[in-house]
Amino acid sequence: MKKYIIAFFLLVISFLYIFLSNETGGARVFVNLMTFAGIYGLAAIGINVHFGWTGLLNFGHAAFMGIGAYTTVLLIPHSLGREGVVISSGLPLPLAILIGILAAALLGLFLGLPTLRLRGDYLAIVTIAAAEIFRLLVRDFEDLTGGVYGIIQFSDSLQNSRPDFITRFGESYDISPSQFWVGLLTWISIIVVLLILSRLKKSPWGRALRAVREDEDAVRALGKNAVLLKLQSFMLGAAIGGLSGIFLVFNYGTVQASTFVPVLTFYVWAALILGGVGSLAGPALGAVIFWVIIAGTDSISRFLFESPDGQQLAGVRFVIVGLLIMFFMIFRPSGILGKKEELLLDVK
Amino acid sequence: MLEQLGNGLLLGVIIALGSVALSLLYGVTRIVNFAHGEIIAFGAIVALFFSSSPDSTLLYLDRFSPLGINFSTSVILSILLSGVFGGLLELCLFKPLRKNNFGNIAVLVVTIGLSIFLRHVYLLFASAKPTSYILELQRREDYFGVQLTPRNVQVLIIGFAVMVFVGIFLTYTRTGKAMRAVRDSSDLASISGINSDYIILVTWVFSSMLAGFTGIIQGVINNVRWNMGFLILLLIFAGTVLGGIGTSFGAMFGGFIIGILVQLSVGLEFMDGHTEAKNAIALALMIIILLVRPQGIFGSKDRIS
Numbered sequence A: 001m002k003k004y005i006i007a008f009f010l011l012v013i014s015f016l017y018i019f020l021s022n023e024t025g026g027a028r029v030f031v032n033l034m035t036f037a038g039i040y041g042l043a044a045i046g047i048n049v050h051f052g053w054t055g056l057l058n059f060g061h062a063a064f065m066g067i068g069a070y071t072t073v074l075l076i077p078h079s080l081g082r083e084g085v086v087i088s089s090g091l092p093l094p095l096a097i098l099i100g101i102l103a104a105a106l107l108g109l110f111l112g113l114p115t116l117r118l119r120g121d122y123l124a125i126v127t128i129a130a131a132e133i134f135r136l137l138v139r140d141f142e143d144l145t146g147g148v149y150g151i152i153q154f155s156d157s158l159q160n161s162r163p164d165f166i167t168r169f170g171e172s173y174d175i176s177p178s179q180f181w182v183g184l185l186t187w188i189s190i191i192v193v194l195l196i197l198s199r200l201k202k203s204p205w206g207r208a209l210r211a212v213r214e215d216e217d218a219v220r221a222l223g224k225n226a227v228l229l230k231l232q233s234f235m236l237g238a239a240i241g242g243l244s245g246i247f248l249v250f251n252y253g254t255v256q257a258s259t260f261v262p263v264l265t266f267y268v269w270a271a272l273i274l275g276g277v278g279s280l281a282g283p284a285l286g287a288v289i290f291w292v293i294i295a296g297t298d299s300i301s302r303f304l305f306e307s308p309d310g311q312q313l314a315g316v317r318f319v320i321v322g323l324l325i326m327f328f329m330i331f332r333p334s335g336i337l338g339k340k341e342e343l344l345l346d347v348k
Numbered sequence B: 001m002l003e004q005l006g007n008g009l010l011l012g013v014i015i016a017l018g019s020v021a022l023s024l025l026y027g028v029t030r031i032v033n034f035a036h037g038e039i040i041a042f043g044a045i046v047a048l049f050f051s052s053s054p055d056s057t058l059l060y061l062d063r064f065s066p067l068g069i070n071f072s073t074s075v076i077l078s079i080l081l082s083g084v085f086g087g088l089l090e091l092c093l094f095k096p097l098r099k100n101n102f103g104n105i106a107v108l109v110v111t112i113g114l115s116i117f118l119r120h121v122y123l124l125f126a127s128a129k130p131t132s133y134i135l136e137l138q139r140r141e142d143y144f145g146v147q148l149t150p151r152n153v154q155v156l157i158i159g160f161a162v163m164v165f166v167g168i169f170l171t172y173t174r175t176g177k178a179m180r181a182v183r184d185s186s187d188l189a190s191i192s193g194i195n196s197d198y199i200i201l202v203t204w205v206f207s208s209m210l211a212g213f214t215g216i217i218q219g220v221i222n223n224v225r226w227n228m229g230f231l232i233l234l235l236i237f238a239g240t241v242l243g244g245i246g247t248s249f250g251a252m253f254g255g256f257i258i259g260i261l262v263q264l265s266v267g268l269e270f271m272d273g274h275t276e277a278k279n280a281i282a283l284a285l286m287i288i289i290l291l292v293r294p295q296g297i298f299g300s301k302d303r304i305s
Helices: A002-021 A026-054 A061-075 A093-115 A120-140 A164-172 A177-202 A204-214 A216-221 A226-252 A262-275 A282-304 A310-331 B003-029 B036-051 B071-099 B104-125 B150-172 B174-184 B186-191 B196-221 B228-243 B248-265 B277-292
Strands: A078-080 B141-143 B146-148
Touching (some): A002 A026, A026 A061, A026 A177, A026 A226, A061 A093, A093 A120, A093 A226, A120 A262, A120 B104, A120 B277, A216 A226, A282 A310, A310 B104, B003 B174, B003 B196, B003 B228, B036 B071, B036 B104, B036 B228, B071 B196, B104 B228, B150 B174, B150 B196, B150 B248, B174 B186, B174 B196, B186 B196, B196 B228
Antiparallel strands (some): B141 B146
16 A cells, blocks of 8 residues: 555656646646656556566567557558658558557567567567567668658548547647647556456466466466467567557657667666556556656756757666666666566576 | 678677677676677777877767877777776676576666666767777778778787687686686586686676777777667677577677678678668577577577576
C-alpha cells in the first residue's frame, strides 16, 4: 500500500511541477507530455510482458514499434516525403491499425522462433541487432518507405474521426486538438490493454508464463511447452509495441527512418524500470514520471549551457536516462510499483 | 569486388580486436558488456584530445584545449588510460555488484545504462562532428592487388601483431593461464589458489586497453566521433557470436569474417545503391548463425544452453 501512496505523491508533485514551471501554456505542455508518456507507457507495457512476465530481454522494441507504424501508415492514404508518390486511397484506419499490430506480432514470431531457445543474453543481442537491421532497411529502401525523408500527410485518417467537442475543448484551453485526440486515444488504449492483461495475468496462461520466468525446466517437467509459451508472450508484447508505434507516428504526424532509432528502446526501458518491472500499471506510471524528469533535465541544460542547442539538450537528457537506468537497476530494481520477488535478474 | 578487400581487412582488424576484448571479458566475468563500445570510443577520444594541436577547437566545452603531444606518445598514454578506466569501472561499479550477488541480467541492464551515460558524456564534451587525428593524408597504393594507404598497411600489421601478442599472453603467461582457468570454471580456479577478484580486475584492465587500442585504430582508419563505439559494437557482437562467444581465437576469426563480408557485400549487384544495408547483412548473418549453430564456429556447446 505504501508504494501506491508514494506513487500518488510523485504524480501530484510531477503535475504541480509542470504547471508551476510553465506559467503560460501549462495545459499545452501537460497534454504534450502526457501524450508522449502514454505512448512510451504503452510501449513499456509491451516490454513488461516480455521482461516482467516472462523474463525475455527485448532490446529491439523500436523495431516492433516501427513495423506497426510503417505497416499502418502505408495502408492508409499518405504521401512519401520530398516529391514522393501520393497515395490517396487506402484501407479504413481501424483495419490498417489491426494489420499493423498483426505485423508487429508476426515480426515477434519471426525473431522469436530462432532465438527463444537460446539463453537470455543472446536474445538481448539479437533483438538489438534486429532493430538496427529494420532501421537500416527502412532507411535504404526509399521507394517503399521514403527513407530519411519519410512518409507524410497520413494524419487525416485519424484526425477526421476527431469528435467536435475535443476540438472545441482544445481550442478553449489553448491545447493542440490533434495531439489531445492522439493522447486521449493512447490512454484509452492503455486502459483497455491493461484490462486485458490483468485478466491474462490471472489466467492459467499468465501463471504458466511466470513459471517460465522462474524455472523453465520445471515448466517443461509439467508437460508445458516452454518455448511456445515464450513465443506467445513475445508476440503479445510485440503487438502492444506495434500499437504504441502507431500512436507515436500519429503524434508526430510524420515518420522517418530516424523515428525508430535504438535509443527509443532505451527510453522505453528507462520508463519501465522506473515504474516497476512486473507490475501492471507500473510502466504507465513510470513513463509519466520519466517524461517529467526529461522535461526537468532541459532546465538542467539551460543551467549548464547558456543557450543549449539540440545536441546539448539531447546529451544532457541521455546522460540522465543512462544514470536513471543504472541507479534504479542497482538500488531499486523493482522500480516504484514492482515487487522484488517478481524480478528475473539472473540468466537461465 | 576485390577493391573492397582492403577496406574489408581494415574493418576486419577493428572488429577482430574489439571482439577479442569483448569475448575475453565475457569469458572471465560473464558480463555481456554493452558499454564495450564506449571504452573503444574512450581510447579514440583520449588519443584525439592528447594529440590534436592546442589551438584547434576540438572539444565542445571551450574551456578545455587539446594538449598537442606527439601522436605515438598520445596513443600509448591513451591505451594506458583506457586500462585505468576499465580498472576503475570494475573497482567502483562491477565489483560491488558482484559482491552483492547481482544477476547477469541486472548487470547487463546496468551496462546498457552505463553505455548510454558515457556515450552522451562524450557528446557533451567531445566534438559531435567526425574528427580526424593530425596525420598527413596518404594516397592508396597497390599491395598484391589490394588497395591500401601505407599507414593502413602499418595499422594492419600492428593489429595482427597485437593479436598474436594476446594469443601468446593467454597461452603462455601465468596471468593468461589464470584468466583461462577462471573462464573455464571460477570455482575450480579458486580452489587452485587463484585469486579470482585479482584476475577479474586484470581482465578488465587488459580488455579495456585492448578496446582503447581498437578505438585508436578505428580513429586512424576512419575518424573519431562520439558514437563510434555504438556503431561498431553491433558488428563486434556479430563477430563474437560468429566465432563463438567466450573464445579468443574464434572472436578474432569471426571479427575478420564479419569485417570482410560487410565490405565485400558493397560490391554485390543487389546491394547497388543500398550502402546502409551492408551492416544489416552482418547482423542478419549473426542471427542465422544463432539459428543453426548458436555456439558459433569455435564455441563449445555448454556456454549457450
